[in-house]
Amino acid sequence: MSLRHALLALxxxxxxxxxxxxxxFEQSVAYVWHAPHSQIYPELRRMHEAGLISGRSEARGTHATKTIYTLTKEGRAELARWVEEVTPSQRERDAGYLKASYLEYASFASARKQFEAHRAHHEEQRRRWEAHVRNLENRDTDLLRIRLAQNAExxxxxxxYKVHVYHGLIDRAKHEVRWATAGxxxxxxxxxxxxxxxxxxxxKRRTG
Amino acid sequence: MSLRHALLALxxxxxxxxxxxxxxFEQSVAYVWHAPHSQIYPELRRMHEAGLISGRSEARGTHATKTIYTLTKEGRAELARWVEEVTPSQRERDAGYLKASYLEYASFASARKQFEAHRAHHEEQRRRWEAHVRNLENRDTDLLRIRLAQNAExxxxxxxYKVHVYHGLIDRAKHEVRWATAGxxxxxxxxxxxxxxxxxxxxKRRTG
DNA sequence: GACTGCATGTAACGAGTTACATGATTGG
DNA sequence: CCAATCATGTAACTCGTTACATGCAGTC
Structure with missing residues (x-):
């Protein structure tokens, strides 16, 4: 349940x-774990039901209200349990590589297009992550400022750890770009x- | 729908x-796209309903029967369509990296265990892929023999293409091992x- | 006749996607 | 007052996981 724990961490x-x-979420964890808001709202409701977070109503403008969620003791414990636990690795499931292994069925032109799209995607990802890691290294993101103010130690x-993660992702993206170029x-x-x-x-067709 | 197309390719x-x-499946595509048999049987039924494959009964022992599936013209066309089409890249979703970015909540001992598990997993994957790519290069897998006999051209x-894919996976595994070691x-x-x-x-705790 | 492997499934659940829906506030 | 964007959801569907269930076939 990665989504749940990402939300607890935030x-x-x-x-x-x-x-x-x-x-x-969109500005931080989504770089590593994507989730749309249509997944986040129901998950918050379930976390509330499970007692991991508590909610209190707050005014929003003059007529509307919004709910502010806070970690409960149980939520904090669950977050701690999750980070301590070794999660088994995910099973391999890579749609791009899967299709690449059957490109003999494709035209040369299409095979090229696929590798080009793969390369473009990972070049873009690399740029995004590089920009983000610069912000992290400068300790210049909203979330980081909040967290560092709370816990200087x-x-x-x-x-x-975050910088290490993003460097890992950047290296991986470079690898994908090289792979697509070789393709x-x-x-x-x-x-x-x-x-x-x-x-x-x-x-020259023969079936012997 | 990668599972469906992997089955068509087989x-x-x-x-x-x-x-x-x-x-x-287990001996070939599962290296890239994992799926348990509980997903394969119902998918075959759906593919049959969709007219992508046809089935004929065949005796199995004296009392039982089994169904042999064959690609239909539509199935072949669908496979061709899929390989030609550029599939948009998957959204980022990596549970290991997600947790690694919050390891400050974990003990040093546990952080070590996670990186060690990550390294062990990818070393093992690398070994499996290296063994497999050797078989591919020697043209020594059951499926390959069947396909090469049919289509020498x-x-x-x-x-x-398959060798390229597995080399890519091997390099990626090496990257993950390096990343975990640096971790x-x-x-x-x-x-x-x-x-x-x-x-x-x-x-030295301070919140200024 | 018991065990191992072959063979084929179902069921319940959880996770993720895409599209739809609605209303409030703020700035021009 | 109109548009953008803030804010919060639901619904229908597909995909994937885990566990359970059943029975045949060959072999020791």
């Missing part, structure tokens, strides 16, 4: 409403081989 | 029963800093 920094939670660890080269080679084979032996 | 090589499909591409070093440094800080200024 609320540990500061009590907030569902909406600001969703906004902070842990400040180094708070920043260091493009492979397509070129296969196409060259295919053309050469066709010219040399136009009907 | 059936393209040879008609088979749900069980042998599940076995071949595409043989190079069939092997080359262990980081824990050591943080712990050393923590001890030093404690000795030098046993109650």
């Amino acid at each position: 609320l540990e920094a500061e009590p907030m409403s569902g909406y600001s939670l969703a906004r902070f 842990l400040a180094d660890a708070v920043v260091a 493009l080269k492979l397509v070129d080679e296969l196409e060259a081989g295919f053309r050469a084979g066709k010219k040399a032996a136009p009907r | 059936l393209e090589a040879e008609p088979m029963s749900g069980y042998s499909l599940a076995r071949f 595409l043989a190079d591409a069939v092997v080359a 262990l070093k980081l824990v050591d440094e943080l712990e050393a800093g923590f001890r030093a800080g404690k000795k030098a200024a046993p109650r």
